[in-house]
Amino acid sequence: MTLQVGAEASRCAARSSLSFDRVQIELVNLLGTRVGAWASLNRREHERRNRLALGAITDPNLLDRLLDLPLGEIVDDPVAWTETVDQPEGIVERSEDCCTIRRLLEPPLVVSDVFVSAQASRAVRAVQDASLFASYASRWVVMEEGPPPEYVVMEAKLCGVGLLDRERHVLLRAEPPVVPVIDGWTWLFWEKAYRRWLKELSLAREMASPAPAIDEATEVQTD
Secondary structure, rough: OOOOOOHHHHHHHOOOOOOOOEEEEEEEEOOOOEEEEEEEEHHHHHHHHOOOOOOOOOHHHHHHHHHOOEEOOEEOOOHHHHHOOOOOOOOOOEOOOEEEEEEEOOOEEEEEEEEEEOHHHHHHHHHHHHHHHOOOEEEEEEEEOOOOOHHHHHHHHHHEEEEEOOOOOEEOOOOOOOOOOOHHHHHHHHHHHHHHHHHHHHHHHOOOOOOOEEEEHHOOOOO
8 A cells, every 4th residue: 555655744743733853863774775864753653652662663564554554543454453463552452353453553754855975986876875765755965075076966967866065055956756655665664764763862862962853953054
């Protein structure tokens, strides 16, 4: 099952009095590529999972199955009822009639942008790596030294990849996702990003430093 990107996020935002928070994820291994990410944290879902000691859910089959269930609605689905029998509290709510079930789990965050850092000599490879995320998010390459050569700009334009300088000023604006859909793999992508963010949050707390969570300074500068 697939849904338009943003539909899931919009529905849970509408149900919640708490807005989505802009967060930055420093480094995470996604699709075999080391990237940083910007995301919108669903604080309501994050706090719910925190109360239940329920972290990231990274079973792709489970996530794909859950997308077949409308969020928060009781449905008659004996197959799903059976398949979720061993799931921990907070994933679904199962009735005693062996038939009806209600999905509780929703995406904890939505990744909006990914960025790959690159030296000038590896900029084309970085553009190609960023292109792997065309169906998931806007893609950016951060130039760590000097302005990008013309051939890098041309490659980035062809791939819809944005370019940033070291200070995160926009050199070339990124295009939105090519086919913006939510499926089980997209949800898994978000869960893996969430798992990394939770690790960064835990490390920050251990070091008694400000958490890398809600950080409005991570917005891309456009001057």
